[in-house]
Amino acid sequence: MELSLFLVFGLVAVVSAVVVVVQxxxxxxxxxxxxxxxxxxxxxxxLRAEFVAAIQVIVYAGAIMxxxxxxIMLLDLRREEGRRFAPGRAxxxxxxxxxxxxxxxxxxxxxxxxxxxxxxSLTPETLSRLGNTQVIGALLFTDYLFPFEVTSxxxxxxxxxxxVLARRERG
Amino acid sequence: MLTAAGLAIMLAKILVVFGAMMxxxxxxxxxxxxIIGDMQMRLGxxxxxxxxxxxxxxxxxxxxxxxxxxxxxxxxxxxxxxxTFSMVPALIAFAVVPFGDEVRLFGQVVPxxxxxxxxxxxxVLAVASMGVYGIVLAGWSSNNKYSLLGALRxxxxxxxxxxxxGLSIIPVIMLASSLSLVDxxxxxxxxxxxxxALPSFLVFFICAVAETNRAPFDLPEAETELVAGFHxxxxxxxxxxxxxxxxxxxxxxxxxxxxLFLGGWRGPLLPPVVWFLLKVFAVLFVFIWLRxxxxxxxxxxxxxxxxxxxxxxxxxxxxxxxxxxxxxG
Numbered sequence: 001m002e003l004s005l006f007l008v009f010g011l012v013a014v015v016s017a018v019v020v021v022v023q024x025x026x027x028x029x030x031x032x033x034x035x036x037x038x039x040x041x042x043x044x045x046x047l048r049a050e051f052v053a054a055i056q057v058i059v060y061a062g063a064i065m066x067x068x069x070x071x072i073m074l075l076d077l078r079r080e081e082g083r084r085f086a087p088g089r090a091x092x093x094x095x096x097x098x099x100x101x102x103x104x105x106x107x108x109x110x111x112x113x114x115x116x117x118x119x120x121s122l123t124p125e126t127l128s129r130l131g132n133t134q135v136i137g138a139l140l141f142t143d144y145l146f147p148f149e150v151t152s153x154x155x156x157x158x159x160x161x162x163x164v165l166a167r168r169e170r171g
Numbered sequence: 172m173l174t175a176a177g178l179a180i181m182l183a184k185i186l187v188v189f190g191a192m193m194x195x196x197x198x199x200x201x202x203x204x205x206i207i208g209d210m211q212m213r214l215g216x217x218x219x220x221x222x223x224x225x226x227x228x229x230x231x232x233x234x235x236x237x238x239x240x241x242x243x244x245x246x247x248x249x250x251x252x253x254x255t256f257s258m259v260p261a262l263i264a265f266a267v268v269p270f271g272d273e274v275r276l277f278g279q280v281v282p283x284x285x286x287x288x289x290x291x292x293x294x295v296l297a298v299a300s301m302g303v304y305g306i307v308l309a310g311w312s313s314n315n316k317y318s319l320l321g322a323l324r325x326x327x328x329x330x331x332x333x334x335x336x337g338l339s340i341i342p343v344i345m346l347a348s349s350l351s352l353v354d355x356x357x358x359x360x361x362x363x364x365x366x367x368a369l370p371s372f373l374v375f376f377i378c379a380v381a382e383t384n385r386a387p388f389d390l391p392e393a394e395t396e397l398v399a400g401f402h403x404x405x406x407x408x409x410x411x412x413x414x415x416x417x418x419x420x421x422x423x424x425x426x427x428x429x430x431l432f433l434g435g436w437r438g439p440l441l442p443p444v445v446w447f448l449l450k451v452f453a454v455l456f457v458f459i460w461l462r463x464x465x466x467x468x469x470x471x472x473x474x475x476x477x478x479x480x481x482x483x484x485x486x487x488x489x490x491x492x493x494x495x496x497x498x499x500g
């Protein structure tokens with residue numbers, strides 16, 4: 001049951017990720033990305049991380065992708081559909097180099113890594129006893145407090161930056 | 172693990188809830204016309220059946236036989252899928268709402284809820300945030316400027332109010348110290364969360380009205396400026412599905428408000444399910460009452476209200492609840 005669900009979620013996630021890149025219509029690309037994010041949320045549920053799964057759907061599949069769609073619709077990118085994509089020499093070189101590095105990494109990883117990492121203290125049993133939301137909350141406010149708070153400052157800087165940029169354009 | 176009997180009970184519950192939901196959606200349209208009629212000193216539907224009781228059935232048959240139009244320049248795939256995208260989230264959000272205590276049926280203990288997941292309330296928020304895609308895609312795929320404007324308004328509105336809605340739920344989670352809707356109802360055995368979290372309830376309800384695109388927040392389909400907004404091009408059953416989704420969303424939102432703030436199915440004397448239905452109906456009545464009473468917001472008023480009034484109130488309520496919890500233990 002768990003394995004078949006994993007295969008379904010994994011397969012759909014990968015296929016829709018490919019569609020995101022291959023699809024010419026930006027709206028369909030965005031929708032495929034939503035599909036990928038959804039399947040990743042499904043994988044989180046299989047890992048007994050229901051909280052992360054719910055947040056993944058609310059934040060990424062919900063809020064952020066709606067904004068993506070919003071922008072795509074406002075720009076009306078449908079004209080892009082007809083354009084042929086002709087990669088230049090530099091793009092070709094970069095693409096081949098990137099693919100090469102990825103392939104190398106995959107070979108190295110597949111060569112000397114076990115797929116399942118060492119078993120930590122958070123087994124499914126302890127998680128269901130403590131509650132995965134409580135575990136994440138405790139970790140965020142103890143061990144990872146500093147990165148957590150720094151992230152919020154970074155986000156604030158980004159928001160202020162966006163406002164400053166938008167203001168300057170008008171004045 | 173699931174036994175055969177457990178599976179049968181589960182399926183039966185899903186069917187009953189689904190059927191009740193569909194029936195409630197159909198009769199909400201009748202009820203709304205009747206109540207608004209009363210408020211405006213009219214009779215409302217009277218012709219089909221006694222007091223117009225068969226009106227929803229007549230409307231359903233009419234909608235089935237209307238011509239189904241797909242505009243030539245529409246994006247056919249998304250145009251056909253969009254009504255489903257808005258209908259499905261409206262229905263599946265109800266899966267975690269507990270509508271009664273456990274009952275004994277045919278020698279089995281049957282909890283009166285479809286399921287209880289430990290992040291129940293986040294599940295509801297996640298599903299609710301999916302609902303906007305139906306509207307956005309309908310507006311875009313119709314290839315009509317009124318539809319697109321309606322869709323853009325709707326997405327901006329839903330993102331803005333989703334935030335305050337999420338924040339207004341936090342005091343409830345703090346009081347119940349759980350995300351499961353069953354635990355939240357159980358935590359209200361002594362006093363409804365409406366009492367300690369009144370400001371949050373008000374914020375939650377206002378956001379629920381905005382999220383369901385109901386008057387006075389019905390800008391996505393403002394007929395005086397946008398023809399019919401995102402569903403301008405839709406006809407026949409596809410239009411009906413948007414309509415049903417709106418009412419199903421209203422019912423789900425009322426059920427969530429009941430569960431979070433009004434003690435869920437808890438109440439004296441009457442059976443739990445009756446209490447649950449009574450409370451949901453009371454919230455639904457307020458939805459209809461608002462529509463009959465308030466004029467539509469202007470777009471800038473809507474945004475200013477959402478960001479400059481609701482958001483600070485919701486944040487303040489969280490701080491107050493935290494202080495209260497520490498002081499009173």
